[in-house]
Amino acid sequence: MQENAQQQGATASNADILIIGGGAAGIGLIASLLKRQPGLAITLVEPAQTHYYQPAWTLVGGGAYAVGKTARPMAQIVPKGVNWIQAAVQGIDAEHRQVTLDDGRQLVYQHLIVCPGLRLAWEKIEGLEQSLGQHGVTSNYRVDLAPYTWQLVQNLRKGKAIFTQPGMPIKCAGAPQKALYLSCDHWLRQGVLKHVDVEFNLAGPALFGVAAYVPALMKYIDKYRARLAFGSQLVKVDGPAKTAWFESLDANGTLIRRAKGFDLLHVVPPQVAPDCVRNSSLANEGGWCEVDPGTLQHVRHDTVFGLGDVCSTSNAKTAAAVRKQVVVVAENLLALRAGQALPLRYDGYGSCPLTVEKGRVVLAEFGYGGKLLPSFPLDSTVARRSAWWLKASFLPWFYWNGMLKGREWLTRCSATE
Structure with missing residues (x-):
């Protein structure tokens, strides 16, 4: 476990890049940032000891996947060199760039990435x-x-x-x-x-x-x-x-x-946004982290970005959406830190492999406004055996060995206007 000595010491500390949430969005982003700029000072706040590949749970419920294969220890997932604080966020004060943890400690950040997922x-x-x-x-x-x-x-x-x-x-x-x-x-x-x-x-x-x-x-x-x-x-x-x-x-x-x-x-x-976001100035009327749907930068706090399920964006809340959001946030955050214009825009891409039977999947891929965004030159409205293989075999492998390792396959994003 990559616990930091700060947990036992002072009640307040500084963080350069602070990331809330160690799910697909948080870990994927950390890997992509470190791939671009090794040595970045990144602090991760995540209370869980186990990281899950949640898209496979529907397969488990259908007898098509072993539940044990969906879990790995968080300590094996958090990239090396990251200051992992195993705690939960209780409050976010974006005006003062400060986060309060559930044990009373406070973190003051330079840039904040909000991706704690949602609450069932x-x-x-x-x-x-x-x-x-x-x-x-x-x-x-x-x-x-x-x-x-x-x-x-x-x-x-x-x-x-x-x-x-x-x-x-x-x-x-x-x-x-x-x-x-x-x-x-x-x-x-x-x-x-x-x-x-x-x-x-x-x-x-x-x-x-x-x-x-x-x-x-x-x-x-x-x-x-x-x-x-x-x-x-x-x-x-x-x-x-x-x-x-x-x-x-x-x-x-x-x-x-x-x-x-x-x-x-x-x-x-x-499903609702976590209380730490819902009760902060980051939230919109529905409680979700209010970000620009293209740049994923917060609309009122320019030192804050959001991605994943907590966001106010209208895209499907899926791991496939996170895969593209990670690239947008990584590039835009580093550009902001360098005093440059934000270079990338997210197109709302999301994917939902609809397992209509054991052995066939309708691979739904779409973006903002319901625009179809297929990754392959095939009619995506047809149930296919190849899409089942993608869902049940390739995507779990790629999640652990690609997405969480900073490998950005099929993540092309458009440049900002």
Whole structure:
């Protein structure tokens, strides 16, 4: 563990480049910065002892990936020479360039990079926390519950399976339906799908936010005989009673609540910005770190950049988005420090490999405004076996051995105007 002696000493210290968050964004950025300028004085604040490859959790829930392969010790991931402070940020005072940690220590920075991810707000659904991991209630959004999802899928031979998706924004907007597809594919292969009543409750009005991909996805919804309930928000769960309550508006605009029984309930919780950002001057009205969507520099504090899930940008909150954001922030931060104009702009790129069955993926790649941004000269709206190999084999390898090591493949970004 790269703990620094400062943790045991003075209550305040200085940091040159301070990075909040050691997830994909934080570690990827550190690696890219050090690749450009070895010897940079970088301080990382990250409380976790374990780093996870979260995109594989949906595969774990579908029986297609080993959960142990998604985790590595943080001490092996943090690049050498970085001052890693294993603590959590309690407050950010951007006006005075100061960060307060949960143990009372304070850090004064020259430049701040905000990338602590987001928070899963399980508590916003009444009764959910008491039921998770038992009574057929699960979620692939938690590493300890993804194996339980697969256990439930294997054991279910008949009954009611409900999958949910909350209002946006959430990380990996396709993950809620990936859980449905992989579950249904297993039931179909086992010959029991005809005995399972599958329902997908979405708080929003569409199956997927980029219309070009909806026809391909609807083919699988029809194939699996899944019913869609749009505008349906999960608000309460009673695990022992096997009952979930959903709120929606009727034809007259009146809010109504419906109780639905289940045998399997896959829940995706509402998601919010971490309190340290939400309660600071960095936040917009929704609580997200308010950055310029192109340069990723904060709109009010020019010594601050943000990237990853915490950002106010409208892109999909995925690791693929982070892969391109890292390059933009690395180049723009170093230019700022050199007194130069910010050279790069982020185009909103995000990718969501939609695992529509075990062995086939619709590789959705898109940017701001839903513009399709395919990396390969193929029709990205078609489910392909090659995209499954990319999702299940290549991307996990590249994450650990490429992205977190500063290798910037397929990360071309446009220059600022």
